[in-house]
Amino acid sequence: MDRRATFSNLWLAGALVAPQILLVVVFFYWPTLQALYWAFSTQPPFGGTNQWVGWQNFQQIFADAVYWNSVRVSIIFAILSTALSIGMALLLALMIDRQLAGHKAYRFVYFWPYAIAAPAVGLAFRFIFAPDAGFVSAINQLAPNLWNPALKGWDAMILIVIANSWKMMAYNFIFFLAALQSIPRGLIEAAAMDGSGVLRRARDIQIPLLAPTLFFLLVINVTESFVDSFGIVDITTGGGPARATDLMVFKIYSDGFKGLDYSMAAAQSIVLMLLVIGLTFVQFRYIEKRVHYA
Amino acid sequence: MRDAGLIERAPVLNAITHVLMIAGLLIAAFPIYVVFIASTHDLPTVNRVPMPLWPGDHLVQNYTTVWNKSDFGAKMINSLIVATGVTIGKITLAALTAFSIVFFRYRARMLIFWAIFITLMLPLEVRIVPTYAVAADVAEPLRWLVWLFGFELGIAPINLLNTYTGLILPLVATATGTFLYRQFFLTIPDTLVEAARMDGAGPLRFFREHLIPLSRNNMAALATIMFVYAWNQYLWPLLITTDARMATATMQLQKIVPGPLFGQPPVWNEAMAATLLVMVPPLLVVIFMQGAFVRGLVATDK
Numbered sequence A: 001m002d003r004r005a006t007f008s009n010l011w012l013a014g015a016l017v018a019p020q021i022l023l024v025v026v027f028f029y030w031p032t033l034q035a036l037y038w039a040f041s042t043q044p045p046f047g048g049t050n051q052w053v054g055w056q057n058f059q060q061i062f063a064d065a066v067y068w069n070s071v072r073v074s075i076i077f078a079i080l081s082t083a084l085s086i087g088m089a090l091l092l093a094l095m096i097d098r099q100l101a102g103h104k105a106y107r108f109v110y111f112w113p114y115a116i117a118a119p120a121v122g123l124a125f126r127f128i129f130a131p132d133a134g135f136v137s138a139i140n141q142l143a144p145n146l147w148n149p150a151l152k153g154w155d156a157m158i159l160i161v162i163a164n165s166w167k168m169m170a171y172n173f174i175f176f177l178a179a180l181q182s183i184p185r186g187l188i189e190a191a192a193m194d195g196s197g198v199l200r201r202a203r204d205i206q207i208p209l210l211a212p213t214l215f216f217l218l219v220i221n222v223t224e225s226f227v228d229s230f231g232i233v234d235i236t237t238g239g240g241p242a243r244a245t246d247l248m249v250f251k252i253y254s255d256g257f258k259g260l261d262y263s264m265a266a267a268q269s270i271v272l273m274l275l276v277i278g279l280t281f282v283q284f285r286y287i288e289k290r291v292h293y294a
Numbered sequence B: 001m002r003d004a005g006l007i008e009r010a011p012v013l014n015a016i017t018h019v020l021m022i023a024g025l026l027i028a029a030f031p032i033y034v035v036f037i038a039s040t041h042d043l044p045t046v047n048r049v050p051m052p053l054w055p056g057d058h059l060v061q062n063y064t065t066v067w068n069k070s071d072f073g074a075k076m077i078n079s080l081i082v083a084t085g086v087t088i089g090k091i092t093l094a095a096l097t098a099f100s101i102v103f104f105r106y107r108a109r110m111l112i113f114w115a116i117f118i119t120l121m122l123p124l125e126v127r128i129v130p131t132y133a134v135a136a137d138v139a140e141p142l143r144w145l146v147w148l149f150g151f152e153l154g155i156a157p158i159n160l161l162n163t164y165t166g167l168i169l170p171l172v173a174t175a176t177g178t179f180l181y182r183q184f185f186l187t188i189p190d191t192l193v194e195a196a197r198m199d200g201a202g203p204l205r206f207f208r209e210h211l212i213p214l215s216r217n218n219m220a221a222l223a224t225i226m227f228v229y230a231w232n233q234y235l236w237p238l239l240i241t242t243d244a245r246m247a248t249a250t251m252q253l254q255k256i257v258p259g260p261l262f263g264q265p266p267v268w269n270e271a272m273a274a275t276l277l278v279m280v281p282p283l284l285v286v287i288f289m290q291g292a293f294v295r296g297l298v299a300t301d302k
Helices: A010-039 A056-062 A065-097 A103-110 A118-128 A136-141 A153-181 A185-193 A198-209 A211-227 A230-236 A248-258 A262-293 B011-038 B059-069 B072-103 B109-121 B128-136 B139-148 B164-171 B175-186 B190-198 B203-214 B216-231 B235-240 B249-256 B268-288 B290-300
Strands: none
Touching (some): A010 B128, A065 A153, A065 A211, A103 B011, A118 A230, A153 A230, A153 B290, A211 A248, A262 B128, B059 B072, B072 B164, B072 B249, B109 B175, B128 B139, B128 B235, B175 B290, B190 B203
16 A cells, blocks of 8 residues: 655644544543453452452353353344345345346335334334234234244244344345446356356356355354344343343343443453454455455 | 346246345335334224224324424434434544545554554444443543553543433444545545645645545445444444433334333334334435445445
């Protein structure tokens, strides 16, 4: 990134980056350090300064079945909503890319869900899937209490998976379509002239060329589902019933702000942070590769 | 834009494609439609299973009730202030930082770039509790910093809870925005810098007269995604506002319905009216700025 023509007023250069550096230190690095400190210490019950306890907080959370439950439901949530939203988005992008009549109008609407706030998405789906109102509860007229996300753990999980996938589907669709449109048209036409049909071309040309996008989206979707799921869970299920949707982020929030146990919340934050860092590294490696071979 | 699709005969596949596209349309639009329809009925109608799919005549009444009952106008204005503040802040900081690290030459610039870029790995959700503590007293990190250099500094606590500053400032630092601006500035040819210098322009004038006009597209793309991002913030405003006058529209959704764990069903028609109010502003941004929005999303790669 070296350019020859640059300016030399280094005081000015420093002043220009100072505001953002200050914000980053105060609101990112300082809280992260503080979370680390809290994770390795506990607050005495009657106040005073924290006492260093080493790995004790971590041992405590790793010995806690409730914590492992939140890890388990987070992983189920991540796998289901990633698979659903990526699958739907890929299918829709392939359809739109065929450019049949009306595809622009459809494409336009497919973007919309990504604009909507997670709690609004949550509330809309809570209504549609409500046990006693909305639409899905119509199946309860066939068999009473067949569907009840307020009482049945899996129903609640299905509800948050669908709500989250609906929003992420729009995001994934944007990326798949952009990737499909960057495939040289000549390639598709040449294959068509060789007599390969639409499905054959999708299988042998388009989907393999989408592999980098697919991988990128897999990582992003898993990360988002770990990190960004609070709004949907808080509005639709509140972590219940019986902790069936007690995702890691939600548990950190409720332990920290409802239970006021900063040390436990901080230890869980550190674990989640390591997870996010790991996933981001995987993603960076991929970006590096793409720069290399593109 | 690309040319029209291939002309080939695949009637069955084309029919399937149309069916799937319509199904996709229903999936994407149906929940939004349901929210609208539910917000136009009275309570008994909205609670019918399944709910009717045509609008009722209680639209005005429901929206008036919600608007007045929870002072929604003020909440929408708060959301607008926060979203605008975050958007302007992010664009300004991103442009200034990228300008400094691309157009000046000093050792620390890569360090600074990485220090900002790494914050991608520290989303708010994983550092909520300590970030809340910082917002409760922003002077604390400064006191520590000074203490490290061997001084004791008596700064009074600076509390950002229940302030616009507290709602906006922690969201303003932007790795993606800085990255996007850096990528754009790197495409500016050296000759432009040289020409500007020959005209006697200093760095600030070059920034103002050349870079800002050239980055207009960039700015629009960033502004749309950041506005949507900021309007949709939920966890942060929920934490740092206890005063109802500072509440934002998204967090109001939680106040309007009983918690999911406590059995009694929400007043659905009013809840859906509130949901629609929260949905509309970012949806309008995406609808009218579709091109910029998509460009921004794809360019920043998150």
